[in-house]
Amino acid sequence: MAxxxxxxxMAVLGLLNEAPMHGYEIRKRLNAxxxxxxxxxxxxxxxxxxxxxxxxxxxxDTTAAGSRRRAKIVYRLTPxxxxxxxxxxxxxxxxxxxxxxxxxxxxxxxRTDAAVRLRILEGRLRRLEERLERVRAQLERTQERRDAxxxxxQRYGMESxxxxxxxxxxxxxxxxxxxxxxxxxxxxxxxxxPGTPTHDNGVAT
Amino acid sequence: MAxxxxxxxMAVLGLLNEAPMHGYEIRKRLNAxxxxxxxxxxxxxxxxxxxxxxxxxxxxDTTAAGSRRRAKIVYRLTPxxxxxxxxxxxxxxxxxxxxxxxxxxxxxxxRTDAAVRLRILEGRLRRLEERLERVRAQLERTQERRDAxxxxxQRYGMESxxxxxxxxxxxxxxxxxxxxxxxxxxxxxxxxxPGTPTHDNGVAT
DNA sequence: GTTAGCATGTAAGGAGTTACATGATTTT
DNA sequence: AAAATCATGTAACTCCTTACATGCTAAC
Numbered sequence: 175m176a177x178x179x180x181x182x183x184m185a186v187l188g189l190l191n192e193a194p195m196h197g198y199e200i201r202k203r204l205n206a207x208x209x210x211x212x213x214x215x216x217x218x219x220x221x222x223x224x225x226x227x228x229x230x231x232x233x234x235d236t237t238a239a240g241s242r243r244r245a246k247i248v249y250r251l252t253p254x255x256x257x258x259x260x261x262x263x264x265x266x267x268x269x270x271x272x273x274x275x276x277x278x279x280x281x282x283x284x285r286t287d288a289a290v291r292l293r294i295l296e297g298r299l300r301r302l303e304e305r306l307e308r309v310r311a312q313l314e315r316t317q318e319r320r321d322a323x324x325x326x327x328q329r330y331g332m333e334s335x336x337x338x339x340x341x342x343x344x345x346x347x348x349x350x351x352x353x354x355x356x357x358x359x360x361x362x363x364x365x366x367x368p369g370t371p372t373h374d375n376g377v378a379t
Numbered sequence: 380m381a382x383x384x385x386x387x388x389m390a391v392l393g394l395l396n397e398a399p400m401h402g403y404e405i406r407k408r409l410n411a412x413x414x415x416x417x418x419x420x421x422x423x424x425x426x427x428x429x430x431x432x433x434x435x436x437x438x439x440d441t442t443a444a445g446s447r448r449r450a451k452i453v454y455r456l457t458p459x460x461x462x463x464x465x466x467x468x469x470x471x472x473x474x475x476x477x478x479x480x481x482x483x484x485x486x487x488x489x490r491t492d493a494a495v496r497l498r499i500l501e502g503r504l505r506r507l508e509e510r511l512e513r514v515r516a517q518l519e520r521t522q523e524r525r526d527a528x529x530x531x532x533q534r535y536g537m538e539s540x541x542x543x544x545x546x547x548x549x550x551x552x553x554x555x556x557x558x559x560x561x562x563x564x565x566x567x568x569x570x571x572x573p574g575t576p577t578h579d580n581g582v583a584t
Numbered sequence: 585g586t587t588a589g590c591a592t593g594t595a596a597g598g599a600g601t602t603a604c605a606t607g608a609t610t611t612t
Numbered sequence: 613a614a615a616a617t618c619a620t621g622t623a624a625c626t627c628c629t630t631a632c633a634t635g636c637t638a639a640c
Contacts, residue, residue: 198619206517207529209536211478218600220621273416277532284526312411321489324412327482330546331414341535403591423628425593609618
């Protein structure tokens with residue numbers, strides 16, 4: 175009863191919601207967008223697309239050019255796929271600020287309701303605050319037992335969390351600023367991405 | 380024929396090389412040391428310990444206190460386990476600067492030869508340089524097609540890579556400084572962790 | 585006396601990787 | 613004509629997670 179992830183499926187839904195594409199291009203775009211340390215493999219992508227076809231979220235459009243040519247398949251969203259993606263965009267609960275899923279929500283924020291956006295950013299920030307607190311307490315208790323390198327590894331880990339937190343704080347501030355300056359914005363899912371998320375005013379931790 | 384990872388096994392070897400421990404404590408220490416976003420589960424740890432037992436790397440020492448009590452198992456390294464860990468410490472090739480494995484090498488740098496340490500840090504830095512270059516090129520080509528949030532996600536990803544690079548640069552500088560100031564150091568696997576890796580002189584990118 | 589933390593495990597399954605296998609098209 | 617890049621897929625496998633199951637021990 176896991177109901178884990180489906181991150182890849184949501185990412186694909188998000189890309190195809192912009193434009194129909196074939197597998198090869200989906201992979202390139204996904205790698206560029208998320209910058210994973212290891213590029214997504216075809217061994218993950220194609221089985222995923224197959225599963226999505228079976229669920230009826232996407233349809234394939236085979237370019238049977240001559241007749242003997244190798245298939246070139248363009249995938250596009252079905253109405254069910256669009257509905258599933260809309261559901262994803264509306265999800266502003268704890269699962270959205272999970273480590274695994276936060277990225278796939280953020281990536282499509284331009285098509286996300288402003289209120290949901292803010293909820294997710296704040297939730298993510300709270301999650302990291304909790305983590306930092308736990309790690310900091312732990313570190314203080316066991317500090318003298320660890321060698322310099324182990325300590326440095328833990329320190330860098332903490333610093334990374336702190337940096338993500340200050341990044342989120344900046345984003346939250348600019349979200350708040352924007353929503354207060356423009357009279358009502360809440361329901362406009364279609365408003366195009368705002369003029370750069372003004373990361374000039376640094377809310378350094 | 381994958382020969383992937385075994386990160387967890389190496390981490391366990393590293394901990395048990397310091398002192399015998401039981402599973403529950405291994406888990407706590409590992410979580411503290413690596414600060415994974417999700418804590419390591421028992422469902423990973425115990426089967427891993429079982430496999431290591433079968434390979435003969437560790438032995439179990441059941442504290443059969445009274446006779447009816449639940450087993451409390453203390454694991455310790457066998458000579459074969461020690462040999463396997465020594466092999467891990469000596470590994471200074473590309474696999475050591477891999478995303479998956481770098482951490483488990485760094486964590487035990489205090490017991491690693493200084494020359495290997497430097498090789499790994501430099502290899503890791505080169506790896507990240509390549510990645511950054513690829514991402515930066517990609518970003519420039521496709522920038523105008525992406526919305527502000529997608530762009531921000533990519534920017535933050537790049538910045539994170541740059542930060543790890545400058546961290547590595549600082550560590551490399553302090554390694555070099557140390558090895559030049561102390562007359563010969565190369566073979567001393569036993570020299571205890573140096574007095575903090577002096578991260579004051581910031582070689583900011 | 586009950587909650588929190590210590591302690592050990594198994595079964596089922598998810599999500600992805602590597603390695604293999606094939607072929608078309610574009611660039612050099 | 614060779615090399616790079618575009619393009620699609622499968623089989624076997626690895627690593628890890630979730631959910632379940634059990635019981636002890638210290639503190640409040």
